[in-house]
Amino acid sequence: MSLTVKDLEIVQAQLKDANDYRIELIDGEIVLMSPSGYESDEVASEFGAQLRNWVRPRKLGRVTGAGAGFVLPDADTRAPDVSFVQAERLRRSPESFAELAPDLMVEVRSPTDSLKGLRAKIDRFLAQGTRVGILIHPKQRWVEVRRSNTEPVTLKDGDVLTIPDLLPGWEVQISELWSPVFED
Numbered sequence: 438m439s440l441t442v443k444d445l446e447i448v449q450a451q452l453k454d455a456n457d458y459r460i461e462l463i464d465g466e467i468v469l470m471s472p473s474g475y476e477s478d479e480v481a482s483e484f485g486a487q488l489r490n491w492v493r494p495r496k497l498g499r500v501t502g503a504g505a506g507f508v509l510p511d512a513d514t515r516a517p518d519v520s521f522v523q524a525e526r527l528r529r530s531p532e533s534f535a536e537l538a539p540d541l542m543v544e545v546r547s548p549t550d551s552l553k554g555l556r557a558k559i560d561r562f563l564a565q566g567t568r569v570g571i572l573i574h575p576k577q578r579w580v581e582v583r584r585s586n587t588e589p590v591t592l593k594d595g596d597v598l599t600i601p602d603l604l605p606g607w608e609v610q611i612s613e614l615w616s617p618v619f620e621d
Contacts, residue, residue: 459503463513473503473518477547479616480575481518484543484609488521491607498523498540499530506534509565515558517542521604538566540603545573559583569600573614580611 460467473481481503489500499522506516520539527535542562544555552574559570563585570583580598582590592598594612 459516463515465512473545473547474549476575476616477518477545477550478503480573480614481543481545483614483616484545484571484573485519487609487613488519488541488604488607492521492604496524497604499527507539508534508536509538509562511561511565513561513565515562517558517562518545519543523603538562540567541569541571541600542567543571543573545575556583568603571598575615578611578615580614 485500485502492498492500501520503516503518505520506514507520508514514534517539519541520543521541522535522537522539526537526540539562542559544550544559546552546555552572555572559572560583563570563583568584572581572583573579574581578594580592580596582592582598582600592611596611597608598611599608
């Protein structure tokens with residue numbers, strides 16, 4: 438039996454006290470995902486903050502975290518760790534899921550994630566209309582930029598991430614994404 442977005446909303450309402458879990462609808466099946474690791478969530482938050490702090494004053498669009506779901510054209514409902522949608526595509530925030538593919542989506546590898554699975558998730562978003570997908574690996578300290586029909590680009594400490602076709606003028610030092618170490 439293939440489930441729908443309505444079924445997903447019912448399950449979410451029933452599990453509203455289980456706030457530690459994210460739920461996605463993939464190929465008609467509800468998939469329950471465990472919480473991310475602390476470091477991966479901190480890195481996702483930092484990426485989202487840097488992006489939001491640049492996007493919002495310019496009124497370029499909307500930046501969301503892992504709690505925001507997207508109903509994609511293939512009827513999957515997915516939630517990236519960070520996403521960006523251009524203002525002209527989403528003038529007002531929907532109360533529930535956004536029914537479109539974000540322009541940019543980001544996945545941050547946590548200890549329970551496989552690189553193969555994260556790359557497949559990003560590639561499915563790209564196939565549904567997302568323009569740029571980013572995979573961040575905090576432990577190995579690299580960022581992979583993925584686009585449809587293009588070889589991925591890997592960035593490391595010392596490199597600068599830019600996405601001029603989507604976010605002209607925005608840039609972030611890769612080394613600024615990692616969890617800081619506080620010395621005594």
